[in-house]
Amino acid sequence: MTPIHPHIYITLILLLPCSAPIFSQQVTITGKVEGKDNVENIHVINKTSQNFTITNANGEFQIETKLQDTLLFSSIQHKTRSIIIDKSIIQFRALRVNLEEHVNELDEVIVGKTLTGNLLYDIKNVDGKPPINFYDVGIPGYTGKPATQSERMLHEAGEFKPSMLLGLLGGSVPLNPIINGLSGRTKMLKNRVKLEEKEALMQRIKGRLSRDFFASNPLEEDLRMDFFYFCADDPNFIKHCKNQTNFNILMFLRRKYKQYQENLKSADN
Structure with missing residues (x-):
């Protein structure tokens, strides 16, 4: 057998450590959906590192991964898809994902001779006249969001201002705002409106983001509702979550999740 030159041994020893590091390190992947x-x-x-991001208007994203990590792609309009990071993705640091449209199909319904189950078609074929609204008779009307009961009560209570007390001398000031302001009823109604606003916002966030959030931030089922109330109790909950993007809301939830986990550990100890 021909002996191997010592220089070849040295070359092999130097090359061996360089073949694997790229696959063991965490790298940033640029992708497009x-x-x-x-x-x-x-x-x-x-799901592996409990990290997340959101695509931009072009479907592009960046996220840190390593070999064998599992990426989950989720939205209301598309079917959920998971991809395991392989050596090819790590090597090129790029990923292209095609998502299928999520369609909720309803069975066709035929009732009598007119109803088909197609709402637009049935409206055109049903007998009867549409109800008259305020536009038909030329009366201006409110088309915004209907007020809650608490909001209506607060509006009826009126807003008390100290300057109103001067109007008492002329007898031309409504008494409701003054009485409700001095008795504390107006303040109580304002607090009730704020609580209802926080509750409604919290429920919307829970319904829209809880599935994806808990996919990367595991929490027992019986603690999830308590977690969302914990988030809603934050003084800056409205500021960080009202009219904000899903990404900003998820970042807020992540911060509260860490605090919630710390509280659980303190309670156990």
Whole structure:
């Protein structure tokens, strides 16, 4: 057998450590989501590292991964898809994902001779006249969001201002705002409206984001509702979550999740 030159041994020893590091390190992958529907705000969740991001208007995203991590792609309009990071993705640091449209199909319903189950078609074929609204008779009307009971009560209570007390001398000031202001009823109604606003916002966030959030931030089922109330109790809950993007809301939830976990550990100790 021909002996191997010592220089070849040295070369092999130097090359061996360089073959694997790229696959063991955490790298940033640039990806693009494609689909028939809107591809903005698709949730991209690394279930392994519990990291997440959201696609931009072009469906593009960046996320840190390593070999064998599982990425979960989720949105209301698309079917959820998971991808395991392989050596090819790590090597090129790029990923292209095609999502299928999520369609909720309803069975066709035929009742009598006119109803088909197609709402637009049935409206055109049903007998009867549409109800008259305020536009038909030329009366201006309110078309905004209907007020809650507490909001209506607060409006009826009126807003007390100290300057109103001067109007008592002329006898031309309504008494309701003054009485409700001095008795504390107006303040109580304002607090009730704020609580209802926080509750409604919290429920909307829970319904829209809880599935994807808990996919990367595991929490026992019986603690999840308590977690959302914990978030809603934050003094800055409205500021961080009202009229904010899903990404900003998820970042807020992540911060509260860490605090919630710390509280659980303190309670156990």
